[in-house]
Amino acid sequence: MALQYAFFTGCVAKGAGRELLTSTNLVCKKLGIELFEMEDAACCGAGVGGEDNVMVSDTVNARTFALAEERGMDIMNICVTCQGVHKKAQARLAKEPGYMARVNDVLKSETGREYKGQAKVRHFAKILIEDYGLDKLKALVVKPLGELKAAAFYGCYSVRPHEYSDLKNPDDPDEMERILEAIGAKTVNYPGRLKCCGFPIIMMNKQNSLTLSGSVIRSAKESGADCLVTQCPLCHLNMDAYQPEIDETLRMPVVHIQQLIGLALGYTAEQMGMNTHIISASGALASI
Amino acid sequence: MSEITFRIYRFEAGKDASPRYDEYKLALEEGDTLLKCLNTIRGAQDGTLAYRMSCGSAICGSCAMRANGHALLACKTQAAGLVKNGVIQLDPLGNFPVIRDLVVDLEPFWSSLRKVSPWLQPNLADEPARERLQTPAQFQLIDDVTTCILCASCWSDCNVLEVDKKFLGPATLAKAHRFIFDTRDAKGRERMEKITEPNGLWDCTHCGECSTRCPTETKPLARIEETREAVMMAGITNSPGARHALGFRESMRWFGALNENYLPVRSVGFFNIPGLLGIMPVGLRMMLKRKAPPMFPHWIDKVGEVKRIFKRFHELRKNVGGAGTKTDGDD
Ligand code: SF4
Ligand code: SF4
Ligand code: SF4
Ligand code: SF4
Ligand code: FES
Numbered sequence: 001m002a003l004q005y006a007f008f009t010g011c012v013a014k015g016a017g018r019e020l021l022t023s024t025n026l027v028c029k030k031l032g033i034e035l036f037e038m039e040d041a042a043c044c045g046a047g048v049g050g051e052d053n054v055m056v057s058d059t060v061n062a063r064t065f066a067l068a069e070e071r072g073m074d075i076m077n078i079c080v081t082c083q084g085v086h087k088k089a090q091a092r093l094a095k096e097p098g099y100m101a102r103v104n105d106v107l108k109s110e111t112g113r114e115y116k117g118q119a120k121v122r123h124f125a126k127i128l129i130e131d132y133g134l135d136k137l138k139a140l141v142v143k144p145l146g147e148l149k150a151a152a153f154y155g156c157y158s159v160r161p162h163e164y165s166d167l168k169n170p171d172d173p174d175e176m177e178r179i180l181e182a183i184g185a186k187t188v189n190y191p192g193r194l195k196c197c198g199f200p201i202i203m204m205n206k207q208n209s210l211t212l213s214g215s216v217i218r219s220a221k222e223s224g225a226d227c228l229v230t231q232c233p234l235c236h237l238n239m240d241a242y243q244p245e246i247d248e249t250l251r252m253p254v255v256h257i258q259q260l261i262g263l264a265l266g267y268t269a270e271q272m273g274m275n276t277h278i279i280s281a282s283g284a285l286a287s288i
Numbered sequence: 289m290s291e292i293t294f295r296i297y298r299f300e301a302g303k304d305a306s307p308r309y310d311e312y313k314l315a316l317e318e319g320d321t322l323l324k325c326l327n328t329i330r331g332a333q334d335g336t337l338a339y340r341m342s343c344g345s346a347i348c349g350s351c352a353m354r355a356n357g358h359a360l361l362a363c364k365t366q367a368a369g370l371v372k373n374g375v376i377q378l379d380p381l382g383n384f385p386v387i388r389d390l391v392v393d394l395e396p397f398w399s400s401l402r403k404v405s406p407w408l409q410p411n412l413a414d415e416p417a418r419e420r421l422q423t424p425a426q427f428q429l430i431d432d433v434t435t436c437i438l439c440a441s442c443w444s445d446c447n448v449l450e451v452d453k454k455f456l457g458p459a460t461l462a463k464a465h466r467f468i469f470d471t472r473d474a475k476g477r478e479r480m481e482k483i484t485e486p487n488g489l490w491d492c493t494h495c496g497e498c499s500t501r502c503p504t505e506t507k508p509l510a511r512i513e514e515t516r517e518a519v520m521m522a523g524i525t526n527s528p529g530a531r532h533a534l535g536f537r538e539s540m541r542w543f544g545a546l547n548e549n550y551l552p553v554r555s556v557g558f559f560n561i562p563g564l565l566g567i568m569p570v571g572l573r574m575m576l577k578r579k580a581p582p583m584f585p586h587w588i589d590k591v592g593e594v595k596r597i598f599k600r601f602h603e604l605r606k607n608v609g610g611a612g613t614k615t616d617g618d619d
Contacts, residue, residue: 107597201490201492204527
């Protein structure tokens with residue numbers, strides 16, 4: 001039977017980063033992964049909701065998990081922030097049965113739903129590696145990315161705190177690189193790989209935020225990368241959309257990992273929404 | 289066990305023009321801590337190697353350093369687990385000036401801590417006959433945070449401090465939490481107002497380094513999150529960070545989703561004209577690429593359920609007297 005997931009798109013993939021949604025849908029279609037988009041799920045709160053009131057935020061997220069359980073599926077995320085927030089919420093609920101009961105009380109009385117603690121949440125990259133298998137992915141590649149030197153950017157929510165990370169070895173992960181190598185790209189190691197892109201404080205302290213993203217981009221550039229690859233639309237936003245404000249001369253393309261997979265699977269750059277980025281990726285992609 | 293190489297940062301301020309790495313070979317024995325290895329190297333191979341240590345049992349906080357690029361306590365970590373291709377690289381803590389080798393100048397850490405008055409300030413007018421008591425439940429609130437040993441591991445790896453030395457920093461924000469959540473302290477509100485000034489509570493990006501490197505249960509990021517919640521509850525919302533959180537709450541309540549048109553405006557402040565102009569360029573760039581979010585916000589299906597959840601908590605909040613919702617148009 002085909003792999004099936006309750007697909008939590010997150011809000012950015014429905015707004016400013018729609019190319020992420022399109023490319024994920026097309027890639028999964030070609031891989032034979034069936035996605036059931038959770039049109040009724042609320043925003044995860046991006047950590048900000050939890051800092052306003054952690055119990056409201058956990059209840060809203062418990063509702064999301066309950067919706068997946070009603071469908072009998074696990075959740076697939078395409079944003080490491082959503083993934084990190086969901087995972088933290090599940091950990092908090094699992095740790096204290098009394099808390100879980102109180103959250104479920106509200107959930108039941110306001111929505112008639114209940115979170116049973118069964119639905120797992122995982123990021124697309126993890127599903128690809130663990131459930132689908134990189135050998136199978138490799139077999140479907142029709143256009144290996146040959147000369148492209150890709151710099152994987154993990155996004156801090158996927159790396160830290162370690163207790164919530166899904167990576168095997170969070171201080172020295174290789175999951176993104178393994179995917180990139182499976183589609184025939186070359187990867188580069190660079191100092192900014194596991195750093196923070198600064199996105200969460202873009203509204204509070206723009207200067208610090210852009211200094212952080214700028215140093216990631218520079219470090220990738222100095223290591224000879226043709227492009228940065230993200231697995232979080234927020235990292236993407238801070239490094240692509242804001243790049244002209246950081247330094248006009250950087251011109252470092254930033255792409256979603258799904259887009260590169262899509263190209264390797266035979267989709268066109270246009271189908272993958274490559275033309276929607278602020279920093280054009282066409283130069284980098286000319287090599288493939 | 290096999291012999292490994294320690295690659296250690298060497299530098300003396302005021303004397304050396306630039307740092308170098310010296311290498312030392314050592315046969316590891318099972319269970320050896322990093323600190324024991326350093327003691328052996330200094331004792332048997334090079335008496336000039338400088339590092340701090342005292343208790344040897346993860347209590348004094350003096351032996352923090354970086355191994356393979358990450359901060360840790362040398363006395364609490366076994367060397368065997370750190371070996372990478374036969375090598376362990378040791379560096380001084382990050383984000384501090386180096387005095388010599390693995391010894392750093394901790395003054396920036398102490399001066400930041402001083403800014404949050406790290407001592408109990410009870411209400412002296414109601415002096416109890418004996419000591420000020422706490423119930424176990426009240427102590428629970430500060431149980432984790434009081435384990436801080438001031439080792440500065442969190443400080444070393446904080447991503448924001450790397451780019452801005454004015455940031456209050458993880459251990460300081462945790463210390464502020466320690467007194468804000470202490471039921472015997474009477475200055476909670478002033479403390480909250482103080483740390484929500486620029487370069488404080490809302491400047492942390494969640495990079496998670498502090499909690500990952502912290503060798504105790506202090507886990508600064510978790511404390512920062514709790515403090516932000518307390519600040520919102522207290523209605524101290526006159527900062528971009530708090531306005532951002534309010535905007536998020538409103539957006540989620542109304543749409544069940546994030547409204548990207550509304551949120552930046554809310555965070556910057558409706559009447560902050562220079563701030564609003566500052567977010568224009570990115571909006572324009574994105575519009576040109578058809579990237580700007582849809583003009584008409586997207587409502588999730590069954591948004592009524594989410595509204596009811598928010599409403600329920602709003603009632604609860606009113607009952608406990610929380611002021612966090614007072615001025616933001618809640619129903
Ligand atoms: S992280 Fe962002 S995009 Fe992802 S659901 Fe949460 S708020 Fe929305
Ligand atoms: S790198 Fe930036 S956007 Fe990405 S997860 Fe970290 S803070 Fe979020
Ligand atoms: S989570 Fe915040 S305080 Fe902690 S290290 Fe990162 S930026 Fe610094
Ligand atoms: S918070 Fe943790 S890492 Fe930071 S000084 Fe205290 S004990 Fe050390
Ligand atoms: S020597 Fe005291 S904490 Fe390591």
